[in-house]
Amino acid sequence: MRRFLPSRVGSWRIGVVSILALVCLTWSSLRAQNAPDAPIPETVRYNRDIRPILSDKCFKCHGPSATGRRANMRLDDEAAAKAKVIVPGDPEHSLVIQRISSTDTRRRMPRQGEALSERDVKILTRWIEQGAKYEPWWSFAAPVRAELPKVKDASWPKNEIDYFILDRLEKEGLRPSPEADRITIIRRVTLDLTGLPPTPAEVDAFLADKSPDAYEKVVDRLLASPHYGERMAATWMAVARFADTLGYQADYARDMHRWRDWVIGAYNRNLPFDQFTTEQLAGDLLPNATQDQITATGFNRLHRMMAETGSNPDEYWVENVLDRTTTMGTAWLGLTLGCARCHDHKYDPIAQKEVYQFYSFFNNSAESGVGLKGGNAPPVIAAPTPEQQARLKELEDKVKAAEGQVAEFRPEIEKAQRAWEQSLEDGNPVVGAMSDSLVAYFPLSSEAESRFDGKRFVEGGTINRLGPKNAFTMAAWIEPDAPSGPILTRTSMNAKQRGYQFMLKDGKLQLNLATGYWMDEAIHVETKEPVALSGRHHVAATYDGSYQVWGVRVYVDGKPVPLNLLFNAIGYPSLELPADPLRIGAGGSPERFRGSISDVRLYDVPLSPGEIAALAEPTTIAEITAIDPTQRTKAQADKIDAYFLENQAIGLVDRVRRIGRQNQQRRPQRETTKVTLERSLAAVTDARREKEAFEDTLPTVMVMQELPEPRQAHILIRGNWDTPGEKVDPGTPSWLPPMPAGAPRNRLGLAQWLMDPSNPLTARVVVNRYWEKYFGTGLVKSTDNFGSQGDQPSHPKLLDWLATEYPRVNWDVKGMQKLIVTSATYRQTSRVTPELLERDPDNRWLARASRFRLPGEMVRDQALAIAGLLSPTIGGPSVKPYQPEGLWDVTRDTYDPGHGEDLYRRSLYTYWKRAVAPPSLAMFDVAERDNPAVVHNRTNTPLQALALMNDVTYLEAARMFAERMLTEGGTTDQDRIAYAFRLATAREPNETQSNVLLEELRAFRERYRTDEEAALKVLSQGEHPRDETLDVSELAAHAVVASLILNLDQVVTKE
Secondary structure, three states: OOOOOOOOOOOOOOOHHHHHHHHHHHHHHHHHHOOOOOOOOOOOOHHHHHHHHHHHHOHHHHOOOOOOOOOOOOOOOHHHHHHHOOOOOOHHHOHHHHHHOOOOOOOOOOOOOOOOOHHHHHHHHHHHHOOOOOOOOHHHOOOOOOOOOOOOOOOOOOOHHHHHHHHHHHHOOOOOOOEOOHHHHHHHHHHHHHOOOOOHHHHHHHHHOOOOOHHHHHHHHHHHOHHHHHHHHHHHHHHOOOOOEOOOOOOOEOOOHHHHHHHHHHHHOOOOHHHHHHHHHHHHHOOOOOHHHHHHHHHHHOOOOOOOOOOOHHHHHHHHHHHHHHHHHHHHHOOOHHHHOOOOOOOOOOOHHHHHHHHHHOOOEOOOOOOOOOOOOOOEEEOOOHHHHHHHHHHHHHHHHHHHHHHOOHHHHHHHHHHHHHHOOOOOOOOOOOOOOEEEEEOOOOHHHHEEEOOOOEEOOOOOOOOOOOOEEEEEEEEEOOOOEEEEEEOOOOOOOOEEEEEEEOOEEEEEEEOOOOOOOEEEEEEOOOOOOOOOEEEEEEEOOOOOHHHEEEEEOOEEOOEEEEEEOOOOOOOOOOOOOOEEOOOOOOOOOEEEEEEEEEEOOOOOHHHHHHHOOOOOHHHHHOOOHHHOOHHHHHHHHHHHHHHOHHHHOEEEEEEEEEOOOOOEEEEEEEEEHHHHHHHHHHHHHHHHHHHOOOOEEEOOOEOOOOOOEEEEHHHOOOOEEEEEOOOOOOOOOOOOOOOOOOHHHHHHHHHOOOOOOHHHHHHHHHHHHHHOOOOOOOOOOOOOOOOOOOOHHHHHHHHHHHHHOOOOHHHHHHHHHOOHHHHEOOOOOHHHHHHOOOOOOOOOOOOEEOOHHHHHHHHHHHHOOOOOOOOOOOEOOOOOOOHHHHHOOOOOOOOHHHHHOOHHHEOOEOOEOOHHHHOOOOOOOOOOOOOOOOOOOHHHHHHHHHOHHHHHHHHHHHHHHHHHOOOOHHHHHHHHHHHHHOOOOOHHHHHHHHHHHHHHHHHHHOOHHHHHHHOOOOOOOOOOOOOHHHHHHHHHHHHHHHOOOOOOEEO
16 A cells, blocks of 8 residues: 655654764764773773773683683783783783784784774783782672662662662762653653553543652552563563574474463562572472473473474484573573583683583483474473363363262172173183273284284274374284284385384384384384294384374383384474375385284273283283182283273163252252263263363473483584583583582572572673663663673672662562662653763763663554554464565465454564564564574664554554544544544643644545545555444544654654
8 A cells, every 4th residue: 555654744853963963972972982092091990991902802812712722821811911921010021012012013912803002002001000900800700789879969869779870970970860750751661561551541640649659659550460471571582582483494383372471470470580580490390390380491492493304303402402501691691601612712711611511401301302393392291271271170070070970880890790700701802901092903813814924914994093193002912923024004015104113123123103204204213122033922002192202102011111212303294194004014114024913902092001011911801710809910900800891891780870859949859860881981981082182272382301311411522513522510610609509400400500699690680681671771781791791880889789689689570670660760851961962972870761762562562552452361372463475485384364353462472483573573673583682772764664654553553543533532633633642652742743733634634535545545454344434534634643643753762
C-alpha cells in the first residue's frame, strides 16, 4: 500500500540543524578529552591510566598468554616487568620507555600497528617516575562496602544511591537536574518496569494522589503487575540466547516456551537471584528437584544445536559444552571466556586450562551432541501448564479409580486362580502378557514354523504403531545356527534404509533405528558381548520413543546387557515408515536368519525389566503350577499371574453388586448393576490410554540430566574438538576465591560458587545490567566485559555498595529494582543544558536522567497497547505475527502468520528464527540470539521510521488507534486529538502540537472525502475487522494522524 506521510510534522521536532549542532558539540567534547595536548593526570593510576595503554598496545605480545609471548617478557605482571624492563623512579633507564619512544622503527615497540602517541609515552614516563605502582584489576578484587559519602546538599538524596551520585557531582562542580514532572516520571517508570505505557486512568490516579508516598505506591503496583515479569524476562531471554530454532543453516524448529514461562513466573514471584541462578544452572541436582526446578535448567540447552546431515555428534558436543561455558562466563562473570578456548587469554589472567575446568562442569549431560530435525532433543521432560496439570491429575485419578475397581476383585481372582491351577492339565499354554499393549504376536510354535534355513522368512504385515517415532518392545526366543542374521525388521528387504532392524551381527545383537537416512538420522547400538550360539535364548529390545540412545535397552535371557554405541544422530522422522512389511528372519541385508525363532511379540510400550524377565522365564505355566506359590520366583509368579488375568480370569470371575443411590427426594433406592471383571479391566485400559494420549499433547522442555558416570574433560589443543590434551576436572580460576567449603564439584557447586558473596564479579555484573536497563549505560560501560579490556566504573564506590547490598538483602530482585527507580537520580529530568553537554556529553556523572529510544520490543508493544490490540495473556507458545513474505526462503521454510490473538501478543512471545530474526524487531536493534547478548545497541535510522509508517503491524495499530479516537475521544476534533496524544505520551499536546495535528486531520479528511478508494486502502491493512459503523473518510483521516502520532520521537523515546 502507498503510505501518505504528512508534510507538516510540527515545530516541536528537532530540526536537522539542531541535530548537526548537537553532533558537532558532542564530537568536539570527546575530541578535547582525548587530544594530544590534553593535560597529563597529576597522579598517574595504573588501572585508570596505564592498563588501558598496555592492554591496547602491549599485552598481545607481552601479556598473560604464554602463547605468542615475545622475548619471554610480561608487562601485565609487576615482578616480571620490574625485573626486565621497568626501573621504578627511573624512566630513562627503563627499557620499556626506551623502546616505545625510539625513533628507530626497527627497535620501536609495538612493531605492528600504530606507535604510542606522545601523550601515552608521557603518561607511562610519569607513572615510572612516580614509582610504577601496579594495582590489581578492580573487578577481580572483592567489593568493599563504603560508608555513605557526606554531601553538601543533604536534602536531595532519597536513598543510598543518591549520596554516591551527588558526591561525584559536587566534586565536579555540578548540580543534579530538577525532578521530572509527574507525567514524565509515571510514563518512564511504567515503561521501565512493565515495558508498557501507562493508561490515562493510571496517570490520573497518580496525579490525584497527593500523599508523600504516591510514587512509591505506583512502583509497588508496577512490581506486582504480571507484566513486570514479562519485561524482566525479555532482557534475560537475550542473555540466555533464547530462540525457537536450532540455528546453523537448516535452522530446524524446537519448542522451549515452557522455560520462558518459568522465567516470567520466577520474576513475578520474586525468586531471589541466587535461587534464580541455581535452578537454571543446576535445578536437576537439587534434592527432590521439582518439575519447575528441572524446567529451569533449560537455560543450559538454549544454545544453537547442529542437526544437519553428516554432523559429527562428538564435534558438536564440544561446541555445545563450550557455549554453555562461555554463556555462564558472560551472564554471571562478565568475562570473555571464549577468548581462552585455544590459548591463554591475551589480556586477562584466564588460563586455557581454567576455561576447560569450567567446561568440565557442563561436560556430563546425558545427551547427544546433535539435535533433532524438528523438535526437542533429549533429555526432555513434560512441562504441563497449571491447567494441564489439573487435567492430568483428573486422568490419573480416573486410572486409580479404575485400578481400584479391579483391585476389589482381587479376593475372587486369587480364589479362582487357585482353583484353576489345581484343575490345569499338563501342557504348555501360550503365555499372554501385557495384552492391552501387544500389537503383534507370532507364536511360531511348531518345529516347521520356527525353523529358518537362511532362505525362509515370515512377513507380518504393516504395523504402523511400531517404529522409530514410537515407543516399543520387540521380544523373541531364538536359537541361532549362524552368528549373523535379521531377527525382526521393517525396512528394505536387502538394503539398510529407514525403519528398524533387530538382528544378530557377528554374534552380537544389534538394534538399528533410522528415521531418515541410515547413517544420518539413526541410532545404531550393539551388545558388548556376543550371544552364545548354542542353546535357546530370549532376546528383547525396548525403546521409549525419546529419539535418544539413552532410551534404548537390550535384554538377553531377561537381563539388560551393556551396549556399544555405533552411531547416534536420530532425528524426528523426515520420512514415513517404509512400505515394506514387518519381516521375521529377513530384511535390511541379503543375509537371512539361520536357526529357530519363536514366540515373537511386539508391544507399543517399553516393557519394564520385570515384565521382560517374565517373558523370558523358560518355565511353562504347567510347571509353575506345580511349584508352591511361596517358592516361586518373581518372574514365575508374574508370568502365571499375567497369563491367568488375561486369558482365564474374565471367564471365571464375576460379581453382582448392589449400588445404593438416593433419588432427588433423598429416599434410598436399591439398584442391581452387573459389574464384571472384563468391564473393569477394559476401564483400566481405556483410562490408561486416555491418559497416555493426553500426555502426548503436553509441551516438553529440554533440560539437564547427569550421566551416571562422569565424563572426563580435557584441554583441547588449539581448541580443536578432536585433539584432546591434558585431563582436567571441574574447578574455578586460581586468581578468584575458591569454591565454598563442602560444595560439590558439579553444576550445583558452580552455582554456589557464583553466588557466594566472596565472588567479586557476579553481584557487580548483575547490578550493572540492571543499571544499564534504567539509565541506558551501566556504571561499567562495557556491560559484557569486566576484564582488563573493559571499562572502569564511573562510580566505583556506588557499584561496590550495590554489589554488597544485593546479597545482604538476600538477592531480592524486586527490591533492587525498587531501590534504583525510587532514587532521586532516576527521577531527574532528562533535559540537557549546554553546560552538561559540554562537561559530560555521555551523562556518565548522571547529573540528569538519560533519554533514549525504547527497545524494539517496547516500540511494538506500546503501539499495540495504545491501539487497544495488545493481548494481556501471560506465557504460552511462541506466535507468528505479521512478517514480509519470502524471508524464510533462505532456509527453505515457509512462514505462516498466526491469526487472531496470536497477532497481538507481546513481542517476547514472537517466534524467533535464528537464521532470520523477526524483521520488525531486528531493525530496532534487538540482539541476535546465537550468543548471549548483554549489550543493547541503539540506532536511529530512516528504516525505522519507514517501518513505523508502513509496516502492517503499525498501520493496523494506527487504524485501531483511530477507532479509539472516534469512539472514546469525544465529539470534537480537538478533543480527539488531545485524547490520542495523551494515550500515546501520557500528556496533553501543547497549542502548537494540537494545531499541527488538527491541520493534518482536516487536510486528509478533505482528501478522503473525495477518494474513498484511497481511504479504503488506508484501512485495509491487518486482520482485525474494521468498525463498519464509522465513516470511511473520517476513520482514514484519523488513522493517518494516529500513524503520525505513533511515529513521533517523544512516543518512541523514554524521556
